Amino acid sequence: MDANLTLLVNGKQHTLRLDPATPLLYVLRNDLALNGPKFGCGLQQCGACMVLLDDVAWPSCQLPVHQVTGGVAITTLEGLAAPDGTLHPVQAAFVQEQAAQCGFCLNGMVMSAVSLLRQYPKPDEAAIRNGLFRVLCRCSVQARAIKAVQRAAGV
Missing domain, CATH: 1.10.150.120 ([2Fe-2S]-binding domain)
Incomplete structure (x- = not known):
């Protein structure tokens, strides 16, 4: 059953209608067009899907999106550079x-x-x-x- 979920990704709030069990990686790539995190093994073992959750590196391929709502700061590779394009x-x-x-x-x-x-x-x-x-x-x-x-x- 879909629900309206609010995510804080790269400093911006996004409210999306999603199945709460959808893996965060799928939401980042398919709904928000953020392609830094990659689908690798799908088992949280290769690190290709790594994101920061409140500054802690975490694989996103099996993480249900409902677990990162409510103000958890999600940062992807795209969110590291400064707004002017200066690399982290x-x-x-x-x-x-x-x-x-x-x-x-x-x-x-x-x-x-x-x-x-x-x-x-x-x-x-x-x-x-x-x-x-x-x-x-x-x-x-x-x-x-x-x-x-x-x-x-x-x-």
Whole structure:
């Protein structure tokens, strides 16, 4: 049964008529045309669908949309850059370190890194590896991703 649900996505409120059990990822991509989060495994295991929920990285592919209503701040990759287009420091560091190859894991890597740095502004390499562990990368850019997070953290 559909219901009117209000979501706070990238700083803007959206009221949509949805089935409350619809996965957040589907709403972001299909209803709001936000394509940063990707559908990967559909099992919350690859990280391609990562978003920030109140600054905590969380996979969105199985998360029912009704669980993120009521003021939860949802941030997607598109919501990181400044309104003038200036990249978020993590995004800029990933560009500078060329920390993307195929790009499929990029959303999860960036969103996980942003969450990590908000919790631990100066992480060591072990903390960075732990912060990115939920993101599956098949083309082996992990070393460059670690360097990008270090660059963004200034360590």
